Structures are given as C-alpha cells and as structure tokens.
Amino acid sequence: MITLQDLGFTYRRQTPVFSGLTLTIPAGRSVGILGANGAGKTTLLKLISGMIRSTQGHIDVLGHEPRARQTAMLQNLYIVPEESDLPPMTGHAYVKHFSVFYPTFKMDTLSQMAEQFELDLSVKLTERSLGQKKKFLVAFALATHCPLILMDEPTNGLDIPSKAQFRDMIIRHQGDDQTLLISTHQVRDLDAIIDSVVMMNEEHAHWFDLGDLPNHISQVSPPAEGDQVIYRENRFSGDVALVQGQKETATGIDLELLFNAFHTRYDELISTIEQEVQQ
Numbered sequence: 001m002i003t004l005q006d007l008g009f010t011y012r013r014q015t016p017v018f019s020g021l022t023l024t025i026p027a028g029r030s031v032g033i034l035g036a037n038g039a040g041k042t043t044l045l046k047l048i049s050g051m052i053r054s055t056q057g058h059i060d061v062l063g064h065e066p067r068a069r070q071t072a073m074l075q076n077l078y079i080v081p082e083e084s085d086l087p088p089m090t091g092h093a094y095v096k097h098f099s100v101f102y103p104t105f106k107m108d109t110l111s112q113m114a115e116q117f118e119l120d121l122s123v124k125l126t127e128r129s130l131g132q133k134k135k136f137l138v139a140f141a142l143a144t145h146c147p148l149i150l151m152d153e154p155t156n157g158l159d160i161p162s163k164a165q166f167r168d169m170i171i172r173h174q175g176d177d178q179t180l181l182i183s184t185h186q187v188r189d190l191d192a193i194i195d196s197v198v199m200m201n202e203e204h205a206h207w208f209d210l211g212d213l214p215n216h217i218s219q220v221s222p223p224a225e226g227d228q229v230i231y232r233e234n235r236f237s238g239d240v241a242l243v244q245g246q247k248e249t250a251t252g253i254d255l256e257l258l259f260n261a262f263h264t265r266y267d268e269l270i271s272t273i274e275q276e277v278q279q
C-alpha cells in the first residue's frame with residue numbers, strides 16, 4: 001500500500017534529511033513512526049501525502065505517485081498536521097466546505113464523535129484551544145473514512161484525559177481496512193492503538209510488525225550463556241538484551257530497547273530478523 005524505493009529528500013540548500021530509504025508498509029495497519037528529533041518523520045509524512053516532492057527515488061501510495069497529486073489519491077488520504085492554521089469558521093462550516101473532497105465522508109461518524117468527545121461544532125475553530133482543535137481534526141480525519149490517514153504528533157499538546165480520548169476515538173472508529181500512520185515521540189501515548197512501527201533515521205527506515213516480532217527475537221534480562229545477543233543495555237534494574245529467536249524467559253519487547261538497537265546495531269538486528277523469518 002505504501003512503498004518507498006531508494007527515497008531521498010533534501011530541503012533547499014541543506015544537507016539531505018535522508019537518502020536511499022527503502023520501505024514497505026502494508027495496508028490496514030496502525031503504524032507508529034518513531035525517530036529522533038529531526039530524523040525526518042514530518043518530512044516523510046509530507047512526501048507520502050504529496051505536499052513536497054522527493055529529490056531521489058520513488059514512492060507509491062495507494063497505487064499513485066504522490067507528487068502527481070491526482071484526485072484519485074487525494075480523496076483517499078487525509079493528513080492531520082502537527083500544527084495547523086484552521087480557518088476562522090465553525091466546525092459545521094468546516095465540515096460543509098471540506099467534506100465534499102472525500103466521497104466516503106460520513107456525517108454520522110462525525111456526529112457520534114462530537115457527542116462522545118464533547119466537540120462543539122457550532123464554535124469557531126480559531127476560538128478553540130490547541131487540544132480542542134486537534135480533537136476536531138482527528139474526528140474529521142476518521143469521519144472521512146479514507147483508506148489512509150496520516151497524523152503528525154497528534155498527542156502533542158493534549159492533556160492526560162484528552163490523550164485517553166484520542167486513543168478511544170481511534171479504537172472505536174478506525175475502519176478494518178484503514179491504514180493509520182502516526183508520527184510520535186510519545187510511544188506510550190500510542191501503545192494501545194499501534195500494531196506496528198516504522199523506525200527511521202537518516203540512513204534507514206524499517207517496518208516492524210509488533211505482533212510477529214517476538215517470533216523472531218526476544219527481550220531477556222539477563223541474557224543466558226549461549227544466547228545470540230543482538231543488543232544489550234546495562235540498566236539500573238540489570239542487564240537487558242535483545243537476542244535471536246524465541247526464549248521461554250522472554251518479556252515483552254520494549255520499544256525503547258528496540259529503538260536503541262535499531263540505531264546502534266541496525267545490520268545485526270535486521271539480518272537476524274530476516275534469518276529467523278526464512279527458517
């Protein structure tokens with residue numbers, strides 16, 4: 001559903017944000033996009049949505065090249081930006097103006113969410129707080145029923161109850177075949193809703209299926225003799241490691257540990273997973 005082939009991007013007169021990224025994200029998944037500050041998460045979402053054009057390589061989104069910004073792609077994709085200047089109109093007026101671009105938009109879905117999450121559609125969007133604006137946009141995004149929804153740091157600026165409401169909105173209203181791509185620093189905010197993650201830095205991007213990963217690698221503490229250690233950390237609570245294969249003593253894989261392994265032991269991590277998948 002989304003493939004990147006040898007993708008590179010450089011902002012004008014800058015050093016490349018990334019070069020040579022190759023990645024496939026299957027359809028119907030809820031994907032967290034994780035990367036350090038400046039790794040290029042926002043840039044990647046903008047490239048996927050066709051807001052900016054790649055300077056190298058190819059992207060395929062829903063069977064389209066995003067740079068062409070064809071209607072057939074744009075009407076099937078909605079992006080909730082990290083910061084948005086919403087127009088000075090009410091929620092109702094916004095829906096009236098913008099829902100027409102999305103043939104699968106359902107007012108019923110939006111009305112249900114407005115009721116469940118106390119969104120007052122009769123108030124001007126510019127007069128709402130940051131959190132209220134974000135909740136409105138997330139509700140609008142889900143109401144489009146687009147096959148692909150992109151969200152850039154949607155939980156930034158949300159208080160604790162609003163983060164729970166955000167998760168609840170997605171759990172209740174994400175369609176079975178809808179793909180969500182959500183960039184974040186706050187992995188814990190997304191724990192309950194993502195089933196996979198893309199980890200990225202300037203050199204690599206990789207999609208990890210969180211359900212399948214424990215069939216191939218395990219997190220153990222401490223590693224036993226003979227374990228094929230991919231990555232190890234000495235934590236206050238003891239030695240913790242990612243090791244090859246399924247282990248009886250394994251705990252759940254901690255995304256922070258996986259993230260650190262991705263950054264420092266990329267080749268070992270990916271080749272171990274690939275080797276295990278082939279067995």
Ligand SMILES: Nc1ncnc2c1ncn2[C@@H]1O[C@H](COP(=O)(O)OP(=O)(O)OP(=O)(O)O)[C@@H](O)[C@H]1O
Pocket residue numbers: 011012014017035036037038039040041042043044
């Ligand atoms: N409009 C721009 N012009 C020039 N450089 C830019 C522009 N936007 C972003 N960059 C640079 O591109 C790199 C990637 O930025 P991007 O916003 O995609 O990263 P990010 O992973 O989303 O970061 P964060 O986690 O801090 O939000 C950074 O080094 C940033 O300084």
